[in-house]
Structures are given as C-alpha cells and as structure tokens.
Amino acid sequence: MIEAVGLTKRYGAKTAVHNLSFRVRPGIVTGFLGPNGSGKSTTMRMILGLDEPTHGHVTIGGLHFRQLANAPRQVGALLDAKAVHGGRSARNHLLCLAQLSGIPAGRVDEVLGVVGLQGVAGKRSKSFSLGMGQRLGIAAALLGDPQVLLFDEPVNGLDPEGILWVRNLMKQLAAEGRTVFVSSHLMSEMALTADHLIVIGRGQLLADMSVQEFIARNSASFARVRTPDGNDGEREKLTAALTAAGGEVHSEPDGAFRVTGLPLPRISDVAHAAQVRLWELSPHHASLEEAYMGMTQGAVDYRATTDPRAGLHVPHVTGEPPTAGRAATGLRPDAHRAGAQQPGQAHPPAAAGAPGPTARDHRDSEDEQR
Numbered sequence: 001m002i003e004a005v006g007l008t009k010r011y012g013a014k015t016a017v018h019n020l021s022f023r024v025r026p027g028i029v030t031g032f033l034g035p036n037g038s039g040k041s042t043t044m045r046m047i048l049g050l051d052e053p054t055h056g057h058v059t060i061g062g063l064h065f066r067q068l069a070n071a072p073r074q075v076g077a078l079l080d081a082k083a084v085h086g087g088r089s090a091r092n093h094l095l096c097l098a099q100l101s102g103i104p105a106g107r108v109d110e111v112l113g114v115v116g117l118q119g120v121a122g123k124r125s126k127s128f129s130l131g132m133g134q135r136l137g138i139a140a141a142l143l144g145d146p147q148v149l150l151f152d153e154p155v156n157g158l159d160p161e162g163i164l165w166v167r168n169l170m171k172q173l174a175a176e177g178r179t180v181f182v183s184s185h186l187m188s189e190m191a192l193t194a195d196h197l198i199v200i201g202r203g204q205l206l207a208d209m210s211v212q213e214f215i216a217r218n219s220a221s222f223a224r225v226r227t228p229d230g231n232d233g234e235r236e237k238l239t240a241a242l243t244a245a246g247g248e249v250h251s252e253p254d255g256a257f258r259v260t261g262l263p264l265p266r267i268s269d270v271a272h273a274a275q276v277r278l279w280e281l282s283p284h285h286a287s288l289e290e291a292y293m294g295m296t297q298g299a300v301d302y303r304a305t306t307d308p309r310a311g312l313h314v315p316h317v318t319g320e321p322p323t324a325g326r327a328a329t330g331l332r333p334d335a336h337r338a339g340a341q342q343p344g345q346a347h348p349p350a351a352a353g354a355p356g357p358t359a360r361d362h363r364d365s366e367d368e369q370r
C-alpha cells in the first residue's frame with residue numbers, strides 16, 4: 001500500500017503538487033491520471049524518494065522509501081525509459097542493476113523474455129526505439145520481483161500490440177496481489193487498464209474512486225437531435241423552443257444538436273408543439289474520455305485555442321473547482337524533466353505473454369505520441 005498524506009511540492013514559485021492525499025491499494029491497478037504538467041511525475045518521484053516533499057509525506061507499507069530494506073526488491077519503477085546508459089547493451093544494463101541489488105544474473109534473461117527483448121539483448125540501448133526503451137524500463141522495474149510497482153506512462157511509444165501487452169501485464173501483476181500504480185494522461189487507456197482512478201489537475205486531487213463510480217458520477221447524459229438537413233428555419237425554431245423550455249443546445253460538427261437539461265420525451269413534445277420535424281432524437285452518454293476532459297478542463301496548462309468539447313458540462317467531484325483554464329497555443333514543455341529510473345527486480349509473471357518489438361517499435365517516430 002502506498003499512502004500519501006498532504007503531499008506538497010514547490011519548485012520556487014511553482015507549486016507542482018498541492019496537498020495531495022490518497023492510498024494505492026494492493027491487488028488492483030490504480031490509474032494516476034492528469035493532463036500534461038499536472039504533477040504525476042513529481043508525485044511518483046516523491047513516492048520513490050527522488051524528490052523531497054515541501055510538506056506532507058508519502059509511505060510504502062508504512063515506511064518512507066529510504067527506510068525500506070533493499071528497496072529495489074520491494075519497489076520497482078519505470079519513470080523515464082531514457083535514463084539508461086546508451087552505450088550498454090540491454091542485458092548489461094539489467095546485469096548492472098541486478099548486481100547492485102544482489103539479484104542473480106539468471107533473472108536478467110527471465111525479464112528480457114517477459115518484455116520480449118531477448119532478440120536484441122546484446123544491442124546497445126542507444127539504438128533502441130522509444131518503444132523498445134519502454135520495454136527495457138519495464139524489465140528493470142520487474143527485475144526484483146517487487147510487490148509494489150510504479151509505471152510512469154508505460155505505454156508511451158508502444159504500438160497497439162505492445163499497449164495490449166502492457167495492459168495485460170499490469171492486470172496480471174495486480175492479480176498476483178501487487179500494488180500497481182500507473183500514470184497516464186489518456187483516460188481511454190486507463191479505462192481499459194485500471195480498476196481505480198486517482199485524477200489530478202494542477203497538482204490537486206480531482207477524483208479518487210473506482211472506474212465504475214467515475215463513469216457513473218461524471219458521464220453527462222445528453223440527447224442528439226437532428227432537424228431536416230438544409231432547413232435552417234426549423235433548426236432555429238427548435239433551438240429557440242428548447243432553450244425556452246430550459247434546455248441547453250449546442251451544435252455538433254455534423255449539423256445535429258446536443259441537448260442537455262431536458263429528458264427525451266420533453267424534447268419530443270417541445271418539437272411537436274413548435275411543429276418542427278425531427279430526423280433524429282437519441283439518448284447519449286458522454287464517454288469516459290469526455291468526462292475526464294470535462295473534469296480537468298480547468299486544469300489544463302497546454303491547450304489548443306479551439307475546444308471541440310466546449311459544450312459539455314460535467315460537474316467536479318472533489319474539492320474546489322480548479323481555476324479557469326487559460327487557452328494557450330504552446331505545446332508541452334519537457335525541458336525541466338530530470339527523469340530517473342528506480343530499478344526493481346522480479347520473477348516474470350507467468351502468463352504475461354510478451355510480444356517482441358514490432359516494426360512500429362523500431363521506428364523512430366514514437367515521440368509524436370507524447
């Protein structure tokens with residue numbers, strides 16, 4: 001179990017993490033979600049004793065990371081897959097880590113097998129694609145057979161087959177009773193991988209609940225309504241009538257309306273009374289991705305100037321609503337990141353089939369995914 005209490009981290013004037021309290025339990029996959037720059041990596045670094053909290057504390061099994069006896073055998077982590085000596089082969093990199101922690105050398109080939117890098121084990125890691133580097137980082141995390149595993153954006157750079165493999169690996173590690181904490185900025189991925197979600201925005205807790213609960217509490221219901229194509233008069237008449245009836249009407253890119261605040265039968269009655277024909281009237285639920293976007297929309301640092309989901313209203317779940325987001329055209333800055341990797345060691349999860357790196361893994365274009 002990982003437990004954070006009032007965790008706060010300031011870098012000068014910048015508050016990266018503010019008063020964060022949560023628990024990460026064993027036996028399930030806990031997704032750690034937040035937009036770029038929301039404080040996920042900073043939190044993980046504090047869990048691993050790589051950064052000192054300004055306030056608060058975080059423990060693993062009741063102890064601070066630095067108090068753990070032979071920590072790499074208890075905690076495995078993938079923080080930054082690039083934090084590898086590029087001149088070393090994958091096998092030598094893992095051998096060095098194993099030697100530092102008193103892990104038998106035979107374990108290295110086991111984890112290379114788990115992550116599907118046996119075929120390139122003798123190659124220098126600097127020739128690895130981002131996807132292969134991620135696999136090597138995951139191998140390092142598994143090296144000590146730790147009960148607690150932290151993965152910072154583990155699917156970064158992986159192709160769809162690799163993503164599926166990571167997903168299954170996370171689930172299997174949790175099914176073995178381990179504590180698995182996985183960060184991502186993609187709700188779609190976490191919805192498929194995690195059992196529980198911790199969502200942060202601008203360093204503050206926005207939600208701490210099961211995936212099911214998150215969906216139930218955050219998915220906004222709406223109706224899609226379409227009037228006959230090319231009849232602007234009917235469109236305008238219906239918009240006015242629905243608005244007068246208390247509905248909120250937004251245009252969809254395909255010309256339909258998205259209506260919130262009115263049940264479907266009422267929309268039908270309003271349209272009938274206004275003598276507007278309908279080509280479509282259907283119930284919808286905002287997707288999990290939309291719920292997440294709605295929740296974090298005020299906490300996004302880096303955003304394009306147009307927001308296609310501007311019409312969605314989703315309530316905040318915990319604490320004060322984040323301050324209004326500012327529109328910006330800047331892309332995510334990564335220059336500050338000083339990633340490090342905390343090796344663990346592990347027995348390979350028996351049933352986690354590991355596809356080898358694919359053609360997509362070998363391409364160099366994976367950076368575009370972050």
Ligand SMILES: Nc1ncnc2c1ncn2[C@@H]1O[C@H](COP(=O)(O)OP(=O)(O)OP(=O)(O)O)[C@@H](O)[C@H]1O
Nearest residue numbers: 011014016034035036037038039040041042185336
């Ligand atoms: N060493 C540092 N010095 C100054 N600011 C930092 C430092 N590390 C992080 N920050 C700032 O703290 C905030 C949180 O960064 P962090 O990397 O933890 O976010 P993140 O959620 O992991 O983002 P991403 O999804 O982009 O990886 C950012 O605004 C970042 O610029």
